[in-house]
Amino acid sequence: MSNSGRYTLGKSGRRRHKEEEDISAAADMLTSLPEPILSHILSFLDTKSAAQTSVLSRAWNSIWKYAPAVDLCRGSSQRASAFKEFVHEVLSSRSHVNVRKVTYVDKIARWSDETDKSVFMEVIQYALSHDVQQLVVDAGSDSTDFRDFYRFPGMFGSISNSNLKSLELNYLVFDTAFVSSGFKMLTSLCLADCALAGEKGEDLDPFSRFPCLTNLVLRAVEPVGGAVRVCGSQLLRLELDEMKSFEIEVFAPKLKFFRLRQRASPQELLSLTVPSLDHAEVALTGLSLSDIESNFTTWEEWMRQNFHFLFRGLHNTKSLKLDANVIEVLRRICVFLGRQLSPFRRLESLIVPTDSLPYELFHYLFKGSSCEEPYILLDL
Structure with a gap:
């Protein structure tokens, strides 16, 4: 029997037709949502885009105005x-x-x-x-x-x-x-x-x-x-x-939380009074080791002018996070730091991007702490 005059959808056509039906059903479901929910959804759009949704349906004509x-x-x-x-x-x-x-x-x-x-x-x-x-x-x-x-x-x-x-x-x-x-x-x-x-x-x-x-x-x-x-x-x-x-x-x-992210050297802090501090983060951006070496006689001098006062101000923190640039600077003077008194009194954890911390640096940071079991967390 001839099938002329009869149109049958192929697999791709049936799939496309099913997708169109799903989209239409989803649109109907969205339109049927209560206005408070629609208004909340539109609040995630910028106002111009939200206003343009009014062309989708008469029901949406003014909903965007109540977002x-x-x-x-x-x-x-x-x-x-x-x-x-x-x-x-x-x-x-x-x-x-x-x-x-x-x-x-x-x-x-x-x-x-x-x-x-x-x-x-x-x-x-x-x-x-x-x-x-x-x-x-x-x-x-x-x-x-x-x-x-x-x-x-x-x-x-x-x-x-x-x-x-x-x-x-x-x-x-x-x-x-x-x-x-x-x-x-x-x-x-x-x-x-x-x-x-x-x-x-x-x-x-x-x-x-x-x-x-x-x-x-x-x-x-x-x-x-x-x-x-x-x-x-x-x-x-x-x-x-x-x-x-x-x-x-x-x-x-x-x-409770203090973050300092500074280019080349920490902020010139006249005073830092934060006795209840739990967590501190210190990061240096755009660090030039050659500039530091040319402007300071020794790395110890740079430490005294830039980090010594900052660390004293953070003495009560329980957790300290240092970025790679800070670790690199402290690594260069770890022997010097090992002979200094640690300013940290409550330090429990150190968060650093490396698992190869010099012992002298670890000793400097934790030797003044009352914590019996300090630990290091790796920040990947």
């Missing part, structure tokens, strides 16, 4: 006027929505000479007036000069009240003179590639004005003024990463 996060990221081809209009439309549609997190990223405005600060100000004012708990602002790049551009909170005056719990700023001027008691709820602060600016000739001490601050990260921060004080009565975690050269004082009686 608990606003992520405003300017695309490389997006004109300033279009981005400004988009930001205004998004924030206007969220005036009565409980938004927990706001992210603002615009790395284009500076090198394109588009210095309209109104978008930045609208985003920040929205976050400060709508009980936003987490704010992330990234407004620059390595090739830009941030000094005379965005200033926070100086552009808004002294902030009287804010419910922010987490604040991350990139490429801004952080006006310490304007940091008042308006950040009573802040628990986490990250400043990256920012300038610290305060009253001329005065030391900078902004962090003591955050009574609930428990986590502080300073990355490539440059001071415009005197020494910087990091004082936090509730501070539990402190990270200093690639800091610009300046004098710093640390007073954190409850600090």
Whole structure:
């Protein structure tokens, strides 16, 4: 019998048809999810992408407007006027929505000479007036000069009240003179590639004005003024990463975690008071052994100027992690260290990237500890 006029799917056709049915079923299942779950899913997208999902279904037409996060990221081809209009439309549609997190990223405005600060100000004012708990602002790049551009909170005056719990700023001027008691709820602060600016000739001490601050990260921060004080009565975690050269004082009686990652030599610490420390990490980046040998008479001299005071400040830590560059430096003076008193009183564990640690170095680090069975962990 002839099969003309009858169409039969082959194996590949049946497989493709089955895949299309599965995709359609998955789409139907996704659409049928409750709005709170859909809103949560959309919160993982940037706001522009979330808004574009409205074309998928009428049911999705406005769900993106109720997502608990606003992520405003300017695309490389997006004109300033279009981005400004988009930001205004998004924030206007969220005036009565409980938004927990706001992210603002615009790395284009500076090198394109588009210095309209109104978008930045609208985003920040929205976050400060709508009980936003987490704010992330990234407004620059390595090739830009941030000094005379965005200033926070100086552009808004002294902030009287804010419910922010987490604040991350990139490429801004952080006006310490304007940091008042308006950040009573802040628990986490990250400043990256920012300038610290305060009253001329005065030391900078902004962090003591955050009574609930428990986590502080300073990355490539440059001071415009005197020494910087990091004082936090509730501070539990402190990270200093690639800091610009300046004098710093640390007073954190409850600090549990301390990380120092510095180029060539540790930070010039005027004081380091962290009596409750449990874990410390020290790393050197861009280390040039030849530069050290040419600038110092002996390695012992370099040790005294760079690590001796730091180790004394970390004397109460229970756990110490050292990177390969630090180990390389200490290895060169291990005989000298073996004759020195160890500053560490509670050290229980050492985390290093090598299993061939000189005995003199091991002895120096642990001989002052009250721990009866110290141990080494290999950091691969």
